Amino acid sequence: MSAPAVTPSTVDTSVALPPVDRAPLRRLRRRRVLLQAACVLVTLFMGLPVYLIALAAFSSRATLNEFPKSLLPTGFSVDTLSSFLSSSGVVAAFLNSVVVGLATLVLALLIGAPAGYAVARFAFRGRDTYQLMLLITRALPIVVLSVPLAQLFLTAGLYDSILAVTLVHSALALPTTVLITASVFVSVPRDLEEAAQVFGCTRAQAFRRIVAPMALPGIAAASIFTFVLSWNEVLAAAILTLNNRTLPAQVLTSLADSPIAYRFAGGFALVLPALLFILLMRRYLLNMWGSTLR
């Protein structure tokens, strides 16, 4: 009935075409296989050591003394870990590490986030100087600070206290905290904050109701980063304390006179948070290093 128009042919069908050449496709597939193989190889190098330290930490004393050892979990046991945990000072050090980490997180955020907000939102004289100062402190070796600080804390009566370690860790984390929070605040559109102020919020209200909720995930990322920095820091903690050790300091100072099983268990205890941290932070890692370092 109806008479639809014939769409004009866009091709000349009378031309004989050469056959499809699949050789490049095969080369491409071969490349993909090589790519996967290379990725697996790198993953083995990066991942196998973590597996092995876990294996060692969960092996019984007898299995650890075997030779040659098997690379498969054979003698599963929590003996090694539990004897590590029951050796003197370890549990206290563990708790110290957690407390120092959390305190550092809070302190660095309390001092750093306002500065980050200022750097992100205001133009003022001295802003560049301030940022330069951040970069320099970031590059300052911890060791340069630790020795004189130990002296200072001795005179101030802070030596060998959790507070001393917290202060140093906060100082170490501060430049990064400022830079990360600044980049987080920059990413919260200025318009929204202005809109809130136009609709009757004060600056503080606008910050609390609009900016803070939007910045929260980024701030959380910065906090976790700070915690891990504190958790991993060995040198300052070891120099600044004697009895109130953090976990890494405890492990470091008892390395020389501890059995090898103790060291494996200690290594695993130190690695474990890293696995968790990176799992939580995967999405933020690139933003953090990408935007804050430029």
Next chain:
Amino acid sequence: MAEVRMRDLVKSYPGGSGRATDEVSLDVEDGEFVVLLGPSGCGKTTLLRMVAGLELPDSGQVVIGSRDVTYLPPKDRNLSMVFQSYAVFPHKKVRANIGFGLRMRGKDKAAVDHKVAWAAELLQLTPFLDRYPSQLSGGQRQRVAVARAIVMDADVLLMDEPLSNLDALLRLSFRAELKRLVGELGTTTLYVTHDQVEALSLGDRVAVMRDGRIEQCDEPIAVYDAPASEFVGGFLGSPPMNFLAGTLVEGDGDGGGVALDLGAARVPAPAELAGMRGQAVVLGVRAETIGVSRSARPGAARCVVEVFEPLGSAVLITAELAGQRLKVQAANTFRAEPGDELWLDLAPEHLRWYDTSSGAALATGTSAVPA
């Protein structure tokens, strides 16, 4: 230089809904300038990238000259390309940017310098050869991108919305320049744009795409005058083509003709549609082809003005015709007010007919689509 033949190209992206291109076939003849036109997401860029080798098709074939290049890496296809973002290397001076392709193909320095000088002269870039791209304006960077593409003596020149990042005035002047340049070089060119004016002005042929398919491919005038579907008519032209829905009925004329009943008005329909009496069809008519007068005339359809817009070169009237809205373009001396009664002449040679459900053009003598 060479012709490009695309055959049944299918490409779907993981996670994408449906096919980006759906069995698209198209020939670009040697030295021809073909424009791929369509709204965003219609598959035009995917098609271009498959010719470039930046995407590989799921199935189908691309032939350039007599060589199958379907799965060949881009570097081995002997193409050149102008990117939407220009992609002018920021760390290389203009000279190195223009000569980049030639250096990569292993041409000796003297030959490269000669070609670079030629292209720079052609695009008025000679004074800027030793500058970095950041020291150039957007328009100049665009020229660098074009210069880099034309020095290549490539088989095919590909352009992906090259003018879309320029401001309106620059775009207009560079469009003409581009047309002259490509015309002189005579390179086979495939050009992607979503700008219908650009497509009509530049292309030897325009392929209008929608949902991964080519709706129509023809010379610009033909695509504009005789859209193969409601979509094409609506996408091209400013304002777009008017579409009026009605039912075909027995004509008033002699010999049992056929007419479109629009309710208050009747428009004679071509005899080819006689067999469809009683069915609903859609009438398409371009705004500037409608005759308009203030006095009633036999055969003219009465309408009421809703909006009157002076556009400078012409006036645009939005009017209501028996419950349907249409736009009419009249000479810029014409005046009307909202509420005025006007009479419209719909000349048979300017009327196009479309199937109500599929939107495809119905074959009629007047709107015969060239085969």
Next chain:
Amino acid sequence: MTAARVERRRLPLPFLLLLPSAVFMLLLFGWPLFMGLLEAFRGPDGFTTAHWERMAGEPRFWEAVRNTLLLTAVVIPIQFVLALTMAMLLQAKPRGAGFYFYVWAVPLAISDLAAGLVWLAIFTDLGYLNSTLVNLGFVEQGIAWLNYQNPLSLFMTVVVAEVWRATSLVLIIVVAGMQAIPKDYDEAAQVFGASFWKRLWHVTLPLLRPSLQVALILRTILAFEAFAVAQALTGRNFPLLVGETYEWSVGLQNPAVASAVALVVLGMSMVVAVIYLRALRQPDSVRDAR
């Protein structure tokens, strides 16, 4: 760090916001730095270089300098080649890229002490490497990788542990840098006939330069600070500068010499940073381009 729109104000609000952090940093960075300088040059009778002479007179100090520089010089090129390779593997979007990225990033959060202990489990006499070698029949008995009589293998174990631990940082910076480069540049290079290696040399590496520069400075300075890796793996058999500071400070209770050694580390860091910044400087015009 440029805010899209930065407002100009005469109010002291920004200063109030900055003040705590500035004071905090002055107290915990500026003050100890000053004190450290003072300490290193102060004797019972005022200015002295005695601490520096004592430091230089100790053969272990020079061994530590040599080890620190050697370790840095060997580890960093390996890390950059490895990190670039890994970043490009990820850019090629292999199946399971998310998982790979996770595993490759894990050492980022592992301290150098933990890294040393992890590799201790592998390299120790009855460890997993020797076990594997014996199981596969390559050797009859284990090899004493960590014996001080094998300085080369001792050095290599520290290198491997450092490469393992700190390549992730370079990887993250490089991947972030690569993601910031518009894909068009690489595609343009492909269309214009550049092979993989030419694209790497002419396009990817030059555009990555700012990221590589940051990574290089950061990594070198951090490499100077490594010490717990060596401590965990070798005890005192592979002295590094920061380890010496620790010994002088905690073991020998001599903060003056400890400060002097620490200042050597600081000096090396600063020299390296200046050299890198000069050597890798780009014309301003290029830097503005993106």
